[in-house]
Amino acid sequence: MLMENFAMLQFFEWYYPADGSLWRFFAEQANDLKDIGIDSVWLPPAHKGMEGAEASGYDAYDLYDLGEFNQRNSVRTKYGTRDEFIAAVKAGQQAGLQVYADIVLNHMGGAEEKERVMVRKVNPDNRLEFITEPYEIEAFTKFSFPGRNAKYSQFVWDHNCFAGIDYDASTQETAIFSIQNEYGEGWQDVVSDEFGNYDYLMLCDIDFRNPHVREELVKWGKWFYETVGFDGFRLDAVKHIDPLFFNEWLNAMRGYFKKEFYTVAEYWAPGDLDAMLRYISVTEGRMSLFDACLQANFHRASVSIDQYDMRTIFDNTLVQARPELAVTLVENHDTQPLQSLEQTVEPWFRPIAYALILLREAGYPCVFYADLYGSEYEDKDKEGIDQKVTMTILQELKALLYVRKYLAYGLQRDYFDDAHCIGWTREGDETHHGSGCAVILTNGIAAAKRMEMGMKHAGKIFYDKLGHIQETVVIDENGWGEFNVNSGSVSVWTYS
Numbered sequence: 001m002l003m004e005n006f007a008m009l010q011f012f013e014w015y016y017p018a019d020g021s022l023w024r025f026f027a028e029q030a031n032d033l034k035d036i037g038i039d040s041v042w043l044p045p046a047h048k049g050m051e052g053a054e055a056s057g058y059d060a061y062d063l064y065d066l067g068e069f070n071q072r073n074s075v076r077t078k079y080g081t082r083d084e085f086i087a088a089v090k091a092g093q094q095a096g097l098q099v100y101a102d103i104v105l106n107h108m109g110g111a112e113e114k115e116r117v118m119v120r121k122v123n124p125d126n127r128l129e130f131i132t133e134p135y136e137i138e139a140f141t142k143f144s145f146p147g148r149n150a151k152y153s154q155f156v157w158d159h160n161c162f163a164g165i166d167y168d169a170s171t172q173e174t175a176i177f178s179i180q181n182e183y184g185e186g187w188q189d190v191v192s193d194e195f196g197n198y199d200y201l202m203l204c205d206i207d208f209r210n211p212h213v214r215e216e217l218v219k220w221g222k223w224f225y226e227t228v229g230f231d232g233f234r235l236d237a238v239k240h241i242d243p244l245f246f247n248e249w250l251n252a253m254r255g256y257f258k259k260e261f262y263t264v265a266e267y268w269a270p271g272d273l274d275a276m277l278r279y280i281s282v283t284e285g286r287m288s289l290f291d292a293c294l295q296a297n298f299h300r301a302s303v304s305i306d307q308y309d310m311r312t313i314f315d316n317t318l319v320q321a322r323p324e325l326a327v328t329l330v331e332n333h334d335t336q337p338l339q340s341l342e343q344t345v346e347p348w349f350r351p352i353a354y355a356l357i358l359l360r361e362a363g364y365p366c367v368f369y370a371d372l373y374g375s376e377y378e379d380k381d382k383e384g385i386d387q388k389v390t391m392t393i394l395q396e397l398k399a400l401l402y403v404r405k406y407l408a409y410g411l412q413r414d415y416f417d418d419a420h421c422i423g424w425t426r427e428g429d430e431t432h433h434g435s436g437c438a439v440i441l442t443n444g445i446a447a448a449k450r451m452e453m454g455m456k457h458a459g460k461i462f463y464d465k466l467g468h469i470q471e472t473v474v475i476d477e478n479g480w481g482e483f484n485v486n487s488g489s490v491s492v493w494t495y496s
């Protein structure tokens with residue numbers, strides 16, 4: 001069960017150095033994270049990816065290799081070794097954090113052996129259109145994991161385990177090839193109809209029609225939990241996977257271990273709330289989803305400056321439609337600059353966005369690593385020369401986390417009554433001493449707003465916990481106060 005006002009942290013970012021240090025760094029940080037108001041962490045994929053020591057893990061190679069075997073030219077993964085991973089999860093749990101494991105089951109890459117397989121080529125813009133008759137290609141579809149030598153599992157993946165691939169080794173042609181195997185042909189049903197059918201994303205696309213594949217992945221899931229003992233899952237790229245597979249897989253895991261395994265899935269469909277709701281319907285609420293629609297609104301608001309109507313910031317979002325299943329976020333490793341789903345939130349808007357996800361009743365917020373620790377990456381300047389870009393930490397983040405953990409409780413009163421300046425109050429409750437807060441933010445010029453805190457606060461002196469405004473506010477005898485905010489900013493008023 002999730003506790004009230006839980007906050008999650010995504011403990012990695014795309015540009016974290018590939019030096020094998022992340023698991024150790026997390027173990028060192030765990031106690032401090034709990035202290036600043038983090039309750040759960042999403043760690044990156046622990047298995048070996050096809051890029052070996054450089055792999056993010058979203059290029060899964062061997063799910064049983066958690067940095068234990070010399071495969072893909074490395075024993076460790078980008079983040080460390082198997083023992084360091086297990087120690088990191090334990091350290092997190094000992095600090096009181098829940099630890100979520102990242103599960104990548106849509107595709108695999110880095111097969112050792114080629115096979116001759118029958119395929120049809122598809123139109124990449126409409127994958128339901130087969131543009132050739134069946135013919136044979138040479139495909140890297142046989143994974144025998146020689147470095148692991150059948151330890152933990154003897155399962156060998158071959159073309160009967162995959163529905164698609166993007167490379168013909170005999171002609172060196174790159175295209176999308178639909179594989180014909182013993183268990184079927186064509187794509188599996190997915191919720192998304194982007195590109196006709198969006199089953200295929202990349203590399204060797206796993207075919208869940210093969211019952212041996214489903215059985216092996218349940219067996220692997222049990223081994224993974226028994227080996228590591230995490231608390232829940234983050235499921236990668238579920239938009240590209242038959243949703244009935246995860247119904248079966250989660251039922252198997254939850255039933256076998258008699259454990260909830262909190263689960264959040266990446267169904268990334270900014271601007272297509274209906275598709276996300278269809279996915280929730282088909283998976284019958286078994287998992288939460290990241291609120292890609294809200295993140296897209298944050299992006300649009302941040303680049304529109306004062307042209308965005310702040311009253312609409314929650315329109316067409318998951319946190320508005322299904323708050324109990326929404327994981328809200330400002331940024332992730334894919335929306336970061338230069339990444340596949342780049343949709344970054346401009347720095348000026350980030351404190352506003354974090355106030356919107358951390359200090360309201362609805363949603364389970366996920367804080368992004370780079371906002372807590374910063375990030376550095378290379379980007380080309382106008383002349384095409386690589387320049388180091390530094391993303392600085394978000395100064396207000398710790399204060400916002402503090403207010404979430406200790407003060408943002410009780411009745412919520414909304415004042416979404418102006419195109420630029422909006423606000424809300426939380427009245428506080430009896431169980432959290434000193435609780436109650438007033439939040440005011442604007443994408444326009446400096447503003448003020450009268451908001452009700454509640455009679456019990458009459459006469460109290462409130463100050464801006466973020467330190468943006470120095471003056472104080474006295475709550476009047478009716479429980480109301482007039483709160484201020486600077487231009488393009490957010491202030492969070494508390495009395496304790």
Ligand code: CA
Binds near residue numbers: 199201205206240242
């Ligand atoms: Ca797929």
